[in-house]
Amino acid sequence: MAFSQLNALLGLIAALALALYAFTRQDLSSTGTLAALFVGMVVFSFGGWTWFLLLVAFFVSSSWLTAYKEKDKTEVQKEFAKGGIRDFWQVMANGSLPALFALLFFLRGEVIFFVAFVGALASATADTWATELGILSERPRMITNGRSVAKGASGAVSGIGLLAALGGATFIALCAVGLNVFNNYIADAQALGILRNYMVDLFVGGSRFVLVAAAAGFLGSLADSFFGATIQGMFWCPKCKKETERHKHRCGFETHYYKGFTLVDNDVVNFLSACFGALTAIALYELL
Template structure:
């Protein structure tokens, strides 16, 4: 596919507008705004407006759920290493892989890169929805052993969280189908070229695509919980007798290493789960 300078310009404008909007809402830090600008511009420039709007759908729904019943979640979120204002690494953990797949699709024109893009995005959305709604559950359990744990604990799952994960993955799947069908309806076949071909390939079997994305997003979210329970670095506050993601607890005391790998924080877990979701989407799409 030929590179379009117009697409690049539109990508810069659209990504800048989204990033600045998020910054003014205090959804992104200054570094997070720069990361969002980079990711958005890459996705729009190399994937087009439908890919970019999927990214917007993820951001808008995630931001809304972060603000949903925020006061009730404040105490739980104090144990997280980072708050609701997303920084550079948080944005890149969820956005770098979709940006890479947009670039690879532009270079190779293989439908599997679009499948992987949506699978990674569905995983990020499923995980965000599960986290933001799951922390409201009174009875979470550790994914590895089923034991009761505190709300918001890394690796915890709940009925509410699992349903939210399914809904989050389904939301991205349906948005992907809807946006691309609309694009297919508007576009001229000769102008679209290879884009037209992959849309036809996808939406002749649209039900299969929706199932693949929902399954991949849900499995990616479960992988996120598993990684959080097994390899994420966790620390112990000797004063408060609490497990936390923080190196310095909110009480001001220095925490001690407790379990996992110290270099694996929540951003690394999110990136790994996005990789898992993308690979699951490719595998399911090829097998079914």
């Protein structure tokens, strides 16, 4: 695919529209908006419009589910280190890897980078859907030992959360194949003239790829819960006798170290599970 100033300009406009949408819905802080603008522009400039629309599918569906039953979630979210408005690092935790794969695809032109891109995005979508719907579950259990835990705890899984993860991963997988088929269909149309240069020639396959991407996304979200239960740094408030992600509890007390790695917060966990989703997609794509 040709890189041009026109493509970068289109990318800037599209990314601006997406960032503005997120900002007005109060999904993103100002630094989060900047991060989204950067990710959107890189993905559009180097991957093209189908890649960008997949990013939009992740972003808009996550935004809707974050807003869904927002009032019921606020109490639970108080134990999270960060609230519903996503900052720079939260956006980069999910967006940096897709942006990197778009750049690698541009440099190398290999289909596998699109596979990895979809795997990372499917994983991020599955995790966000599972978090936003699973938090409403009445009976979440810890992924490692099956014990009942508080709503919204890192590493908690529930029936509704698992279903949501499967739904999110399948949604991205279907969008990826649908957009890919449509892109190839119009890329073949010679009548497009100069626009032809902005279409990406790659075909990833139909139902087989849906399976690969959906499975990778679902497994990525399970990895997220697993990392959340094992390596994520957790703290203990001596006053409330409560486990929390916060260094300073909302009651004002300093929390002390409880378990996990102190440097591994929710953003690091999200980044690692997106890596896991991407690697799983590559492995399944090569094996199946």
